Amino acid sequence: xxxxxxxxxxxxxxxGSIVRASELLHCVPSNITNRIKILENELGVSLFIRKxxxxxISPSGRLFLSYANKILSLCQESQRALDPTAAxxxxxxxxxxxxxxIGRLPRLLxxxxxxxxxxxxxxxxxxxxxxxxxxxxxxxxxxxxAVGIEHADIESAEIYKEExxxxxxxxxxxxxxxxxxxxxxxxxWPEGCPYRKSLVNWLDLHNVSSFITSIASYGTIxxxxxxxxxxxxxxxxxxxxxxxxxxxxxxxxxxLLPVQNYFIWNKHVEFHRAKDKFAELLKEEFxxx
Numbered sequence: 527x528x529x530x531x532x533x534x535x536x537x538x539x540x541x542g543s544i545v546r547a548s549e550l551l552h553c554v555p556s557n558i559t560n561r562i563k564i565l566e567n568e569l570g571v572s573l574f575i576r577k578x579x580x581x582x583i584s585p586s587g588r589l590f591l592s593y594a595n596k597i598l599s600l601c602q603e604s605q606r607a608l609d610p611t612a613a614x615x616x617x618x619x620x621x622x623x624x625x626x627x628i629g630r631l632p633r634l635l636x637x638x639x640x641x642x643x644x645x646x647x648x649x650x651x652x653x654x655x656x657x658x659x660x661x662x663x664x665x666x667x668x669x670x671x672a673v674g675i676e677h678a679d680i681e682s683a684e685i686y687k688e689e690x691x692x693x694x695x696x697x698x699x700x701x702x703x704x705x706x707x708x709x710x711x712x713x714x715w716p717e718g719c720p721y722r723k724s725l726v727n728w729l730d731l732h733n734v735s736s737f738i739t740s741i742a743s744y745g746t747i748x749x750x751x752x753x754x755x756x757x758x759x760x761x762x763x764x765x766x767x768x769x770x771x772x773x774x775x776x777x778x779x780x781x782l783l784p785v786q787n788y789f790i791w792n793k794h795v796e797f798h799r800a801k802d803k804f805a806e807l808l809k810e811e812f813x814x815x
Contacts, residue, residue, distance in 0.1 A: 529601060531565045532594045534558045535573060539583050539591050607799070614800040615644035621657045621669035622649070625721070626787060628744055629763020630686070631670065634811050638804060645800045653718060661792050667801040668791040670808075672720040672761075681793040685808045686815035687784035688761040690724060692777040693768065695754040701777040704732035711756030713747045716740040720785055725759040728782050748774070761785070 537547035538558065548555040566573050573587035583591065607615050622631055627649075635649065652660070657669035662679045675682060692701055701707065707729065714722040717740070729736060739756070741747050747758050752773030760768070765776050789808050791801060 527565065527568060529598070531561050532598055534561050535565060535587075536591065536594050536598060538562065538574070538581060539587065542582075543580055608797065610799075612799070613644060614642045614803050616800055617646050617648065618798075618800040618804060619648045619650075619665070619667045620801075620804060621660060621666045622651055623654055623657070623670060623672055624651050624715075624744060625672070625688070625761045625764050626670040627651045629761055629765075629767055630688075630787075630812070634807060637811070638807055641807070642800065642803060654720070655718065658790065661790055664792060664795075667795070667798060668789055668804065670787060670789055672785050672787045674786065674788065675790055679792055679794060680790050682788045682790045683805060683809065685787050685789050686812035687786050688721075688763060689778070689784045690721065690759055690782045691762050691765040692757055692759050692779060692782075693748075693751050693765060693774045694757040694777065695752055695773065696775050697754050698757065698775070701757070701779075703779070704729060704734045707736050707757065708734050710736050712736050712738045713741050713750045713756050713758045714738050715747075716742055721759055721761060724782060724785060728779075744768075 534547065534551065537550050538544055541547045541550060544555045544558050544562075548558055551558070562573065569586075569590065571586040571590075572584050573590060574581040575584050603615075635647070638645075639647070650666070654671040654673050654675075657666065657671055658675060658677065658680070660666040661669050662677065670685070672688065694701060712725070714725065716722075722738070726738070739750075741750070744760070744764055747760070748768050748771065750756060751758050752771075759782070765774075768774055769776065789805055791798075791805070795801075
C-alpha cells in the first residue's frame with residue numbers, strides 16, 4: 527500500500543469518476559484503474575461498485591476512506607511540521623533545576639504558550655545530573671541547568687548569569703561579610719547544587735565554618751529562614767519570588783560571583799522546531815540578565 531494509491535482512491539471517491547480523478551491528479555485514467563485494482567487485491571475487498579461509466583463507493587470503501595483521510599491528513603500535517611516556515615507544533619519536553627523553575631521560567635513558559643499554542647509542552651524539574659541524563663536519553667528535549675557540561679552527546683548555550691543573594695529574617699540584622707555567618711545555621715539544597723558549592727567555596731576562602739542543613743525544597747528553606755532559624759544563599763530570581771511573600775531580607779556580598787545558567791539539548795537531534803524556538807525565546811528573554 528502506497529500513499530499515491532490512497533491519494534488516487536480518495537480522488538476517485540470524492541469525484542465519483544476515474545476520468546475526473548485523473549484530470550485532478552494529472553495522470554492517465556488507466557494508471558488510476560490499475561493502481562486501485564492492485565489496492566483492492568491487497569485489501570481483499572472491492573472498494574467501488576461499477577455502475578455504467580461511473581463508480582459508487584462500496585460499504586468497505588466507505589470504511590477504508592475514513593482511514594485513508596486520516597493517513598493523508600497526518601502526512602500533510604507532518605510535512606507542515608517540518609516546513610521551516612511553519613509555526614512549531616507537536617510535543618516539547620523541557621526540564622529545569624528548581625531555582626529556574628521558580629524564579630526565571632514562569633513568565634517565559636506563559637509567553638511561549640501564547641506564541642506557539644500548537645505545541646504541547648511537558649515541563650519537569652530535577653537536579654542537574656538527572657536532567658543531563660534525561661536529555662542524553664531523549665526523555666527531555668532540553669533543560670536549564672546551572673553548571674557547564676562537557677558531554678559527547680550534549681550541546682549547550684549560555685542564557686543568563688544568576689546573581690546570588692543571602693537571605694535571612696529581618697531579626698538577623700545586616701550581614702556584610704563572611705564572618706557574620708560564623709556559627710550560623712545555613713539551609714541549602716543537597717550536595718551537588720552549584721549554588722551550595724559557591725557558598726561552601728566562599729566560606730572556605732574566608733576560613734569560616736558553619737553547619738549546613740540539606741533541604742531539597744525552596745519552600746521549606748524559606749520557612750526555616752523566615753522563622754529566624756538560619757540563613758540561605760539563593761539565586762536572585764528565587765529571592766525576588768520569596769520577597770513577595772515577605773519575612774526575609776536579602777544581602778548581596780560582592781565577592782560571591784554570579785553563577786552562569788545554560789540551556790542544554792541532545793546534539794544528535796538535528797531538527798526540532800519547538801525546541802529551537804524555546805531556545806531562541808530563552809536567549810531573547812534573558813539577553814540583559
